[in-house]
Amino acid sequence: MFAVWLKLITILCLSYTALTGPDSGVVWKDFGGSVTIQCRPPEPEQDSLTLKKGLSEDIDVFNKDSVSDKNTIAEQFKYRLQSNGKFPSVDILIKNLTSDDTGPYWCCYSKFDQKTASVIHKKGTGSVLLVVLLVVSGTEPAPKQCDTSSDKNLVVVSVVISAAVLLGIVIGFFIWITLKTKTLRNTVKPRRATTNDVYEDMRGTLRR
Structure with missing residues (x-):
């Protein structure tokens, strides 16, 4: 109807x-x-x-x-x-x-x-x-007139749906950024600290 x-x-x-x-x-x-x-x-x-x-x-x-x-x-x-x-x-x-x-x-x-x-x-x-x-x-x-109440209801429903879709997009974007950041942190390998162990051993040998 x-x-x-x-x-x-x-x-x-x-x-x-x-x-x-x-x-x-x-x-x-x-x-x-x-x-x-x-x-x-x-x-x-x-x-x-x-x-x-x-x-x-x-x-x-x-x-x-x-x-x-x-x-x-x-x-x-x-x-x-x-x-x-x-x-x-x-x-x-x-x-x-x-x-x-x-x-x-x-x-x-x-x-x-x-x-x-x-x-x-x-x-x-x-x-x-x-x-x-x-x-x-x-x-x-x-009523014998061009009633706009139905149009207003449609506008309200459209606004609510648009707002929900926009909110879902924003939340999805933040989740994607968070996961991307964690992935980058896990992929970075720690640097090895350089040591002078070989050099010290050579010095001890020369003294003897």
């Missing part, structure tokens, strides 16, 4: 700064509920609308163009996504929400520019960060 909330906090903190538009924000929904994303174009004339999901916008949830009435819906959202409104202003309804639906959703528009002969991509208004709450019976819903 802690890992789930840690992942949720990470998504919130990374995504919230990107959703700074006046019509953007965090939307909290219960498990099994529904959400309506109101996509509005940055300019009146647009060729297509794509609702993207993810921090890197790697999932195309819904696509609609100005020519045909055909909608393209991602497999995981089929049978629970509906669109209403006249293109390019489209309201997208997602029903039967699950925890996998949590994440940022972006209203992305594209238009072919004849002057530059290229496709111009722009974000419209209505992008949201969806958070699906899994409410367990007998417990209260999580």
